[in-house]
Amino acid sequence: MDKKIIEKYAPDPENLLFILHDIQDSKVDHYLSFNDLQEVAKYLGIPVSKVQGVATFYSMYSLEPRGKYIIRVCESAPCHVMGALDILKEFKELLGLDKIGETTKDKLFTLETSACLGVCGVAPACMINDVVYGNLTKEKIKQIIDGLRKGGSNV
Amino acid sequence: MSSTVTIIVDGKKVEVPMGCNIIEAAEKAGIEIPRLCYHKDLTPTGNCGVCIVEVKGQKGYKRSCTTPVTNNMEINTKSKEIIEARKTVVELILANHPDDCLTCVKNGYCELQSLAKQLGIDRTKIQKVLNRKPIDESSLSIIREPDKCILCGRCLRACQDIQTVFAIEAMGRGFETEITTPSGKMAESVCINCGQCISVCPTGALHEAIEIDKVWEAINDPEKVVIVQEAPAIRVSLAEEFDLPAGTNLVGKMYNALKMLGFDYVFDTNFTADLTIMEEGSEFIERLHKNGPFPLITSCSPGWIKFMETFYPDILEGVSSCKSPQQMFGALSKTYFAKAYNIDPAKIVTVSIMPCTAKKYEARRPEMRSSGFQDVDYVLTTRELVQMIKQVGINLASIDDSQPDDLMGAYTGAATIFGTTGGVMEAALRTAYELVTGKALESCDIKEARGFEGVKEFKVNVAGTELSCAVAHGLGNARKVLDKVVEAKRKGQPSPYHFIEIMACPGGCVGGGGQPYGSTIARRMERAKGLYDEDGGMKLRKSHENPMIEKIYKDFLEKPLGHKSHELLHTHYVKRDSLL
Amino acid sequence: MYRTHLLFVIDQNTIDAGAYAVKYEFEKEIKSANLLEEVKISETGSVNLIGKGVIILVFPDSVLYTNVSVNDVKEIVNEHLLKGRPVKRLVLSESFDIPNITITPTRETLKKQNRIVLERAGVINPESIEEYIATMGYEALGKVVTNMKPAEVVDEVKKSGLRGRGGAGFPTGLKWSFTAPLSGEKYVVCNADEGEPGTFKDRLILEGDPHKLIEGMAICGYAVGAIKGYVYIRGEYTLSIQRLAKAIRDAKEYGFLGNNIFGSNFSFDIEIRKGAGAYVCGEETALIESMEGKRGHPRAKPPFPGQVGFRNKPTVVNNVETLANVPNILLNGADWYKSFGTKNAPGTKVYTILGKVNHPGLIEVPMGITLRQIINEYAGGMAPGSVFKAAQIGGSAGALISEKMLDTPLDYDSLGEYAAVLGSGAILILDQKAEIPDFLRSVMKFFAHESCGKCSPCRIGTKILLDRSIDLYKRKLSEKDWEDSIKIAKTMEKASFCALGQSLILPISSANKYFREELKDYFA
């Protein structure tokens, strides 16, 4: 990890969430290693157990390596009503994954579920890294995945 | 403004101090509201939801442990609805708990068990939803059984707020939450093995690594000579387990019970406590002559030692090189004792009874093999000794007193007070004063070192030199003292203290993590009183007056800080800050 | 001077639909058509049209294009921009609640609107402080700090009857009045965690009119004597964070934040804090813990944040929408504000309406309107083939109501026990195909996933209720166990530590009340 990411922030424990976000975003495999947590703890002057407690509390952080693209399918009620379960099934099939939380062998995609993403107007929806995709249909999912597989940019 | 408020609990008017919580206030009205996560010595968190009560005019129920009283508050603690709800809460907790009482370390001592009984829960109402997380047995001292954890958070308060170690933390969220260390293994963490978490855990989720069976095996092995030592703090805590008042000194019965259990020789750690004073006192005098380095910091608490190695490795040179009394005893048992009784040291099994969980770890440190063997083979906590006594049905309260075997059994009052905060300091000053000035102390009592104040600071005049002393117990308090030392060192100033005593556990060893459950601060104070009473009643109250100490120097060690002492009684420390 | 302005609606939805790609194509085509001097491209916030793909507004022609794709660009440039003939097939022909669009709204046009909170959203460029100022922005702040005493501000807000829009509906002026008299360091915290499923109103305010929030916070800061404000935004709201950050920078540059605002003694600054995925952090005390860099466990109340909050200092926590109401109240007066809505619930309310309706999306309407009105007049009626069956109001922690309640006015009083979470404003419409047990299962999953784990009733209760709702759906749950589930939920209502565990009773008891017949079919 590049120390500059941490040092962008003042060594104040209040900046912990920001720092964890930035470290995770800076890595292709989108996760926080124990070493990262230790570095952060040292920099902020707080126990590493506290840092890990925080990192494991919030669902946007992961302590396991993940794919280049993190697909977070919303499964809250509004999306559920609009067919989120089918969407999830479709993603699983397309990516050849059995379980939520798994990463494809080529390390390209990790499939996760999420609570409401705040874009319910276009339910069913998902987020892939920072980008929202709404009004999902089987066709649209295929298009998105194909696009990303071909190395298209995420936007 | 008055400093009390009037409240009405179940129709009864009571006057209570302002700012206290309902749970404390209700006790004034004779009502002990059922509870689980609340602990008198810890900041309440309101986690369990058992202590709910109704407050007139307020929606929902209030947690009595976290809700402060206000004037004229009307509280109902026992309406039918509340009792129902309370029961349902406990049933929910039980739904997430294995019914393993019969095979649980905490059987008979468990607060969850007794709460279920108290509320009259007589069947399993809610189907089990268990987490099935593996037991962590990596540590030599502290075992975690996560499935028995009810997430009351008390251990966190002990480890984080009081000890400031932060070895453990709540990880994960919701139903998956687990109190654990970053790697999931106690042994790989910064845990200093003090056992304060065990001491407050209401269930069997945390307990010491139990070694009873190994000790039985040794006792029953005719080839082995099994000898036992007991820390000073044991003799005043055993009573609680045998329906006698806390603090009652059962030292004589303890010796007898140990003999009845089958130990071949029964000695006393107090003997090596006196020896520690000789060595440490001499170290102090040497530093006085050489003008430093200061401060000298005591080293008999292995919890503190690991804390120092991990969090304050820079002050390593200040810490006395003396081993703890337990380890001095261990080293001598397989040298001095072996020689005196002409026993092959390979056949000797040395067992310690300690108030302490950290001493299990200490005994296995690679430095602790100066006899050529592992100096101390097994360390049992007070609780484990009680277990052994009960296993064979000895009624400790009614048996006769006995004496220890004499080679390493005699001790002075100075040794006894090792078991509580300030005791080592007081014992050391008694001896150091006389050795330096050549004059006897007017009174042996050094009152400034006594009591449960977190940090005790005072000055003593020894031969014209003003010595600054500090006594800290509980590692949060230790930090306060050490930070001043570190700060002075950073600034190139002289140390603010000459002599510091640190005990890892609040109250010192009377409050050790291996002591009988229910070890509140109040209980620890009663135990401490028991120790001071014994000391006060003794003829010999200074370590250097112990005749057997004179003998060991004459026959074996030659002189304090001599060559043999260094080999057997002193040690060195390891920086462990990489654990951070 | 440009002849034509093209305004790209940039929000999470249009970005998803490819707005940037289309914009890029336009830039290319306009350049090759040699129109660079005549046509200006800029961006604006959401226009509350959802599911309409890439949206472009053309001025002064007042043409609104929707579902524009890259392939349409050449045609629009050739036909519309060069020849003045709008491309009919892309012009929106539906007629529901489209904002009154002008490129620079004037004082006059603004006053005519029925909107308070969203008056500028989709109308101005949210990244332009100049446009905010040109539409009376920061006038309220100026008036307040130069002409009013802090106590007068608190009184005016009290008089307006404004109630919190974050969920609980606590009177805002009253909340401020608890903190205002306290001495020492104080803070204003804006709750933009918006995790309640079905809610995205705060996002649209942040994306569409961020300065309004800044102005509201500064006024609050002045009223209660705070030195600093923090906006806690959920981590997923990337665009909101960017826009607000820019708005804060601009406001500082213009002196609306910083020292001696409008030459007064009042100094105030705002910082952003970012969440990381935890619904419970919307709860004000958990939010404060999270702002301090900790796990989001709620704190015991009392003491309330108003007394002991962020950094253990008195802290006013208000929702985004609540604060966005404040500038208008101070500018136009409490009486003006009370002319909207009902007596006990003055003002407007932003609702998100979702599910099986024709036009899911966001509306701002007076308090007290009925659900039937919302569905028929604002959401374009039920979706084709859908018949109304149930609505969940207030998000996942809200009640599930049946058609019996379609005509109940939506305000705090009429909804009674079910009003608890009205503030979040989410309305989810289910049609005849929805199975109540299936729906409950999804709601319970949310709670089980979001329980923070601190207290036993909620940590274990949510897990058990989730398991049981799955069993119910699979027809494996006995009637007795369903009854027992209600008992557990009721215990959770009384014995949970925070409102998360306390509110799960609402969907369960309301489902039991209105849909018991259907549930019976599922009992094992």
Ligand SMILES: Cc1cc2nc3c(=O)[nH]c(=O)nc-3n(C[C@H](O)[C@H](O)[C@H](O)COP(=O)(O)O)c2cc1C
């Ligand atoms: C579990 C839970 C989640 C909440 N989420 C939010 C939220 O996302 N946004 C919000 O403004 N208030 C939320 N609240 C309500 C806040 O605790 C608080 O009442 C509100 O921010 C106060 O602002 P107001 O008075 O302006 O409504 C939530 C409450 C609970 C119990």
Ligand code: SF4
């Ligand atoms: S949380 Fe538990 S221990 Fe604390 S007061 Fe409530 S019931 Fe008692």
Ligand code: SF4
């Ligand atoms: S922890 Fe307590 S309740 Fe649980 S199994 Fe052990 S004794 Fe029984």
Ligand code: SF4
């Ligand atoms: S009778 Fe009850 S308490 Fe006794 S052993 Fe059996 S289960 Fe345990």
Ligand code: SF4
């Ligand atoms: S033994 Fe001491 S240091 Fe280790 S976890 Fe328990 S309280 Fe913390």
Ligand code: SF4
């Ligand atoms: S381990 Fe014990 S003290 Fe710690 S939370 Fe669990 S039950 Fe409570």
Ligand code: SF4
């Ligand atoms: S204070 Fe005593 S019981 Fe506690 S760790 Fe030190 S030696 Fe062990």
Ligand code: SF4
């Ligand atoms: S009710 Fe749920 S969310 Fe709230 S404190 Fe308890 S466990 Fe956490």
Ligand code: FES
């Ligand atoms: S419910 Fe899926 S985005 Fe809100």
Ligand code: FES
């Ligand atoms: S004792 Fe009060 S909530 Fe646990």
Ligand code: FES
């Ligand atoms: S009892 Fe020996 S030092 Fe604690």
